[in-house]
Amino acid sequence: xxxxxxISEVRNSVKEWKKQGLSIGLVPTMGYLHEGHKSLxxxxxxxxxxxxxxxxxxxxxxxxxEDLATYPRDLERDAKLCEEAGAALLFNPEPDEMYFEDFHTxxxxxxxxxxxxxxxxxxxxxxxxxxxxxxxxxxxxxRAYFGQKDAQQLAIIRxxxxxxxxxxEIVGCPIIREKDGLAKSSRNTYLNEEERKAALIxxxxxxxxxxxxxxxEKSADKxxxxxxxxxxxxxxxxxxxVKAVDANSIxxxxxxxxxxxxxxxxxxxxxxxxxxxxxxG
Numbered sequence: 001x002x003x004x005x006x007i008s009e010v011r012n013s014v015k016e017w018k019k020q021g022l023s024i025g026l027v028p029t030m031g032y033l034h035e036g037h038k039s040l041x042x043x044x045x046x047x048x049x050x051x052x053x054x055x056x057x058x059x060x061x062x063x064x065x066e067d068l069a070t071y072p073r074d075l076e077r078d079a080k081l082c083e084e085a086g087a088a089l090l091f092n093p094e095p096d097e098m099y100f101e102d103f104h105t106x107x108x109x110x111x112x113x114x115x116x117x118x119x120x121x122x123x124x125x126x127x128x129x130x131x132x133x134x135x136x137x138x139x140x141x142x143r144a145y146f147g148q149k150d151a152q153q154l155a156i157i158r159x160x161x162x163x164x165x166x167x168x169e170i171v172g173c174p175i176i177r178e179k180d181g182l183a184k185s186s187r188n189t190y191l192n193e194e195e196r197k198a199a200l201i202x203x204x205x206x207x208x209x210x211x212x213x214x215x216x217e218k219s220a221d222k223x224x225x226x227x228x229x230x231x232x233x234x235x236x237x238x239x240x241x242v243k244a245v246d247a248n249s250i251x252x253x254x255x256x257x258x259x260x261x262x263x264x265x266x267x268x269x270x271x272x273x274x275x276x277x278x279x280x281g
Contacts, residue, residue: 001083003075003090007098007138010052010091014140022049026141028132031055031092032072033081036176036184040145043173045086052139053082055092060099060106061127072189091139098134106130107164109156112250116152116263117274120240128153129160136166143169147176149183151261151276155250175275177203183275190271198236199268202275205230205242209262213279220244220256231266240265240272247278256281 004010017024025044029037033055044051055078062068075092082090107129112118118125136144146154158170176184181203182196191199205227212223221244228242245252247259258281265274 001079001087001090003079003092005091005093005097007093010089010138013089014052017050018140023143024048024139024141025051026135026139026144027051027053027087028135028144028146029053029055029078030057030071030186031078032074032186032189033078034176034184034186036147036149038081038085039176040147040173041082041085041087043171044143044145047171048141048143050088051086052089052091052141053087054135054139055082055090056098056131058098058127058131059095060130061124063121063123066121067187067190072186098131107133107160109160112152112156112159115245115250115252116241116243117265118152118250120265125153125156129156132157133160133164133166136168141168143171145171145173147173148278149175149185149274149276151247151263151278152250155248155261181207183273185273187271187273191268195236195269195271198234199271199273201231201234201237201268202264202266202273205264206262206275206277210277210279213256213260213262218256219254220260220262221254223256223262227262227264231264236268238267240267242266 025048027040027044057071106126108126109129113125154172161170182199208230209223209227217223224242224244231237242264244260244262247261260279263276
């Protein structure tokens with residue numbers, strides 16, 4: 001596996017692969033990789049001839065007072081995981097490689113970014129769409145892989161690809177969880193022992209929501225209300241949001257008409273964690 005820092009190095013590799021008629025999978029990440037990322041890379045490796053992983057903490061998707069400076073980074077560890085999972089190339093640029101000093105062009109998603117994480121992090125998805133578009137233009141993959149844990153992001157990327165005519169297949173992959181149910185996240189490293197136990201309230205709420213939906217509860221409001229009640233029993237938890245939306249349009253719904261995304265963001269201490277489930281009926 002090669003580790004490269006520049007766009008020109010990525011493009012040179014891609015040109016060689018395309019000359020050979022090889023298919024390319026892309027897994028965009030912000031690094032500090034875990035089993036969730038590994039599952040994306042392994043899936044990409046199964047479905048493509050070569051896999052590119054981007055490892056880049058994207059500054060334009062962080063708002064003021066968010067954790068850009070403290071976001072965990074460990075390139076050596078990331079490289080080992082990527083190689084084990086079958087990646088051919090790891091792209092680890094510096095911010096000034098990705099963004100000119102006078103950079104002024106952004107990709108903005110309307111409507112789908114108005115709710116959930118987009119409501120509380122208003123510039124976040126502009127940054128995500130911009131960096132993912134840049135990676136698509138740099139790597140020109142056949143397929144790109146994203147996790148369902150970031151379900152709103154996945155819906156937005158799919159819509160962006162459709163709207164802007166990117167010739168790329170977007171592959172969504174299941175949430176990977178710890179043995180006790182907590183969704184794998186790079187931000188889990190922020191949690192102390194007490195907070196780590198408290199964080200299980202998110203996956204417990206997900207299980208409750210799934211159970212209610214599968215047992216025939218048709219009121220999305222009722223499911224959300226019961227999930228919130230459960231989360232509020234944990235003293236260290238502070239709800240940012242728990243909402244039910246149409247899984248494609250990300251519009252708030254009151255009835256469980258599939259496909260429904262029930263998503264949450266919850267602060268455990270100072271750490272903001274997300275989790276969700278999709279109800280297909």
